[in-house]
Amino acid sequence: MASPRELTQNPLKKIWMPYSNGRPAQHACPRGVCVTNCPTLIVMVGLPARGKTYISKKLTRYLNWIGVPTREFNVGQYRRDLVKTYRSFEFFLPDNEEGLKIRKQCAEAALRDVRRFLSEEGGHVAVFDATNTTRERRETIFKFGEENGYKTFFVESVCVDPDVIAANIVQVKLGSPDYIDCGNDEATEDFMNRIECYKNSYETLDENLDKDLSYIKIMDVGRSYLVNRVMDHIQSRIVYYLMNIHVTPRSIYLCRHGESELNLKGRIGGDTGLSPRGKEFAKSLAQFINDQNIKDLKVWTSQMKRTIQTAEALGVPYEQWKVLNEIDAGVCEEMTYEEIQEHHPLEFALRDQDKYRYRYPKGESYEDLVQRLEPVIMELERQENVLVICHQAVMRCLLAYFLDKTAEQLPYLKCPLHTVLKLTPVAYGCKLESIFLNVEAVNTHRDRPENVDISRPPEEALVTVPAHQ
């Protein structure tokens, strides 16, 4: 029997892989999320103003954040690119042959791009965002999926509450490019007529006729759900996510602990307490929270002393989450960047080369952090007003989720000490307010230096290190 292949540890991610003839043999895949061999095509279904695009964008953002390459394809956008000026709802009348032709073309163009994304560009999930309200249209798409080896999963949003629909129209339709030259009343009236155009031919996903399809039907903005034939891990995660999100207005506050003793010394990691200025910040934070007058605020911290000390100053109950602990710097814990450069110059350079995937020896990477934080994100989705007191790398990960930042951008997001970020969902995204609480602190943000070569001289490695004691 041939002896087992030797293992080598990939220097960036610290993953053990077999190698032969001195080269790594691509074999086992480290599990981040399930890597299904079949790409997945998510098909949105529903009348206009039912939240399809809201769900598409949010789901896409979530999947990308957990590491599943996902893209949405909004057929309305294709239509806007093709038909330069929108005139009126009449374009959508079921007997408007010209309109129908164009709309079919747009759907086909979008599907072509879906195919390119899933079959050629390494995409895992494509979200096909259109009304897809007839069984015929859905069968066409399903066949397209089958032909290309994709699994198809339908997401239908059903809502008859006129208040919800009116609110949706106000939130996202009035500001649409379609209505750029209209007054609000005009736009609303036109849009309501547009919805009527679809109603007659709307065939909702049916318990019997569609019993072999995989789908989730979301009713009344999440009051109830019907889930049929979930096929695999990714569909199960999608269902779980959709069942946890809500649209109740609320705010999420993110901040770091107050300045710590190790921060002052320019050391990373560890578990020290607050510096005097850090304690000042904690008191300012208490004042700030008070002034914000937030209803039922939940406060979360990590299990590290510095975040808990900060929370203590608020005088309100808080919960400690171990998963909110700062990134584990392994052998580099409590070192300064200068010491890391001196003792582990190779590691220091590798980190600059790919800060997202780089794993500290015996420590973690940003990629690991994201996986660790996923339950926090899920619970944040469930909650309403929350203040999360955490750490620099952790805060970057959470922020990247809310602001839809890429893996490349994530590790360089600016999360300075003593600054609260207030996130408020609005339309399809998140409004961000940055509030500096007026207590000085060291800067702990290290930009990527120009020279990331492993042979670089120390000065060039350390050129972006912020000042410290």
Place this chain on the structure above:
Amino acid sequence: MPMELTQSRMQKIWIPIDHRPSLPRRRYRACGPQLTNSPTVIVMVGLPARGKTYMSKKLTRYLNWIGVPTKVFNVGEYRREVVKEFSSYSFFHPDNEEAMKVRKQCALAALRDVQLYLKEEGGQIAVFDATNTTKERRDMVLDFAKENDFKVFFIESVCDDPSVVASNIMEVKLSSPDYRDCSSAEAMEDFMKRIDCYQVNYQPLDPDNHDRDLSLIKVLDVGRRFLVNRVQDYIQSRIVYYLMNIHVQPRTIYLCRHGESEYNVLGRIGGDSGLSIRGKKFSVALCKFLEEQNLKDLKIWTSQLKRTIQTAEALKLPYEQWKALNEIDAGVCEEMTYEEIKETYPEEYALRDQDKYYYRYPTGESYQDLVQRLEPVIMELERQENVLVICHQAVMRCLLAYFLDKSADEMPYLKCPLHTVLKLTPVAYGCRVESIYLNVEAVNTHRERSEEAKKGPNPLMRRNSVTPLASPEPTKKPRINSFEEHTASTSTSLPSCLPRENLNLNNSQNQF
């Protein structure tokens, strides 16, 4: 200065040095968000042989493992206590007034015990396992819950596939105490008539109209389809997710550790060393073992530590690496021998022996932390079919505790020797375990509970409410153990004269 903190010695949790004892209680969760303050009653709904008890027990096992004190109250067992001899299906006939009275009393007795459990015994979730097929009965339970300030979550199982029903009857009903004096054919016939008795008055949950304000999940056709209405909170959301991921396909889960490692031989814990010669021999033996098992579509999972990967490499099959399967992080004690730990950190050494489940290594992890880390592994194991998990001692203990319904107290002392494969097969309401030693010698890495620890935990020890409890024995025990020898659902670790609840060393407390 209100920000002075001290770190608890056992769990390494930072807590304020409390000068003002009147402050609101603080809650420390290693594992995620705060549980709802209101306890929850889960109400099962469905005709007989629809999997209600199966789901009740499985869900309870899962919830206890993730640290939510949960218990099943099976009304059928209350009935068996009261009605000593089961005669026939006619007991369940809707016209049998005498029997209807008895059955109602049993339901009420069970609810009284639910109340006791949730209000006085530290329970968080009670699973009320009965048919609950009429609106009237469900209204009674809703009223009961309202009086007591409990949340209610309904789980209905609907299945009209006759082959599924027949198969359920064979799996769990024929061996029921009710039918111990019957032949299989007689039992089957009687049970089918029993189901008919309920069918007549069955009013399924109606979330579109009558039940639109209830929180519920309807499980249709053994999980093909689900209807979910008004999930109120985190725990209901987890329950829904869990129910949507479990399945009943026959399959086997294999758990084993990596082959013996260099560090094992040296008596060092943790680290990331490679296999010893004997460890490599084991991998080869494992490869042969798997071939003989002749499995369809086996998935293989390893950790990201070298020794498990080396072991998997010998199998010459694709495998997936999970960081979540890495061995418990011993923090400052990584790569030490137990002697070195005792010498360098005598206090830590002693603390660990006192309470091995909650004990967290300085800058490292505890078994409690491990459970949280491993929860996604368990969820994915539930989704999968045949899987081999090549992991580590502490990790394997946690996973095993889930499958065999072991408590937090037992978990850190479960025997998971090197070079031994544990083969787990779901059967009836539990899990059959076969232990297969692959005949390659290895060091023993198991440390028994110390004498110190046997005295019981320090009563002043602070508790976090995340504590796997073994699912408590049902209050009215079945009088005959009808399960197979190896079925792990009968716990043998405590003498039968001591009801589990009274010996609950790990009673969860939300305060310290």
